[in-house]
Amino acid sequence: DAGVTQSPTHLIKTRGQHVTLRCSPISGHKSVSWYQQVLGQGPQFIFQYYEKEERGRGNFPDRFSARQFPNYSSELNVNALLLGDSALYLCASSRRDVSSYEQYFGPGTRLTVT
Amino acid sequence: QQQVKQSPQSLIVQKGGIPIINCAYENTAFDYFPWYQQFPGKGPALLIAIRPDVSEKKEGRFTISFNKSAKQFSLHIMDSQPGDSATYFCAEGYNKLIFGAGTRLAVHP
Numbered sequence: 001d002a003g004v005t006q007s008p009t010h011l012i013k014t015r016g017q018h019v020t021l022r023c024s025p026i027s028g029h030k031s032v033s034w035y036q037q038v039l040g041q042g043p044q045f046i047f048q049y050y051e052k053e054e055r056g057r058g059n060f061p062d063r064f065s066a067r068q069f070p071n072y073s074s075e076l077n078v079n080a081l082l083l084g085d086s087a088l089y090l091c092a093s094s095r096r097d098v099s100s101y102e103q104y105f106g107p108g109t110r111l112t113v114t
Numbered sequence: 115q116q117q118v119k120q121s122p123q124s125l126i127v128q129k130g131g132i133p134i135i136n137c138a139y140e141n142t143a144f145d146y147f148p149w150y151q152q153f154p155g156k157g158p159a160l161l162i163a164i165r166p167d168v169s170e171k172k173e174g175r176f177t178i179s180f181n182k183s184a185k186q187f188s189l190h191i192m193d194s195q196p197g198d199s200a201t202y203f204c205a206e207g208y209n210k211l212i213f214g215a216g217t218r219l220a221v222h223p
């Protein structure tokens with residue numbers, strides 16, 4: 001079975017620009033979460049979407065937004081990019097059953113803001 | 115802000131050794147504690163997870179020990195191999211995972 005896929009793999013943007021990152025969850029998983037991982041640190045939670053609705057939001061500014069589509073894929077959008085937004089952006093999918101909390105991560109999108 | 119405190123920051127062992135990574139958590143409301151393994155340039159991979167109703171869980175060479183009263187849990191890697199060299203993260207939570215800062219493990223041949 002295919003794992004979580006993310007695109008693009010790498011991205012270079014200039015300060016002030018906008019970026020869209022994409023994620024496809026594992027087949028059968030209805031929940032997608034986004035995390036930001038700055039070099040040398042653990043991932044930090046940005047958003048969770050389940051059944052196309054936002055179910056959780058981390059401590060990130062309103063420049064960050066996301067959405068989930070009917071096929072459960074998701075997009076993360078970041079506006080007005082800052083140098084500090086340079087990071088590995090990770091998508092994780094889960095079944096989000098009552099009995100299952102496992103989250104499976106994709107390979108990430110490496111965003112560099114210059 | 116809720117935190118998971120992970121130690122040590124880095125660890126070097128010889129092949130066959132048993133590295134131990136420790137984590138301390140604050141929020142007793144959570145009942146799911148996973149460990150992830152991350153290689154350079156890759157996303158974190160779920161290694162093993164535990165619920166606080168058990169004190170120990172083993173999967174292959176990986177063991178989690180859980181001490182609910184001390185709010186601590188640890189990862190033991192038995193018979194460590196050079197291929198285990200990676201960064202390990204503990205976490206807590208349900209749908210929103212709170213991660214530790216990571217432990218960089220190097221297993222020397």
